[in-house]
Amino acid sequence: MALSSSSSSLLRRLLGSSPLSSSGSSALRAAFCSSSSSGPSPVLPPPSSIFGDDTEVTNVPPLTTPKLFVSGLSRLTTDEKLKDAFCPFGQVLEAKVITDRASGRSKGFGFVRYASLEEAETARQGMNAKFLDGWVIFVDPAKPREQKPAPQPDTASHTGFTTNKTVGWCG
């Protein structure tokens, strides 16, 4: 048996971690945790209550940002690996694996930035829950790191005090 320890940890992640926050990744866990029809399922939204006129809910759309948050990366995965994996999906403007400055090792997640949402979506649906460096990675829209570069209402720092003091003229 050569593959045992890696697969156990892998399943542990898929079944164990449940942040219940992501949308795209949650679909994967939903596949594992598909609750069978056991008992009266009272909590079922009426099918006619969906937004859908003809819009199918198969795809969680759409990204609101060309920046992707990639998690589940192997600790051996680097920026080039990340970019190389997301390159064929679109023009990667920036791909970076977050590494701890204290130890200089990967934190296990990174960020991939595309030129447009289309490429980001393609990469997301193309690389989400895929294997990279032997680990299953999860692709989700990244959260804005900085929202506003400090408006700074006061432009000119004019203290306004011109110290005009005629000093000493005592003869």
Added chain:
DNA sequence: GTTGAGCGTT
């Protein structure tokens, strides 16, 4: 030498 939750330095 690594086993795992999460959103980053410039």
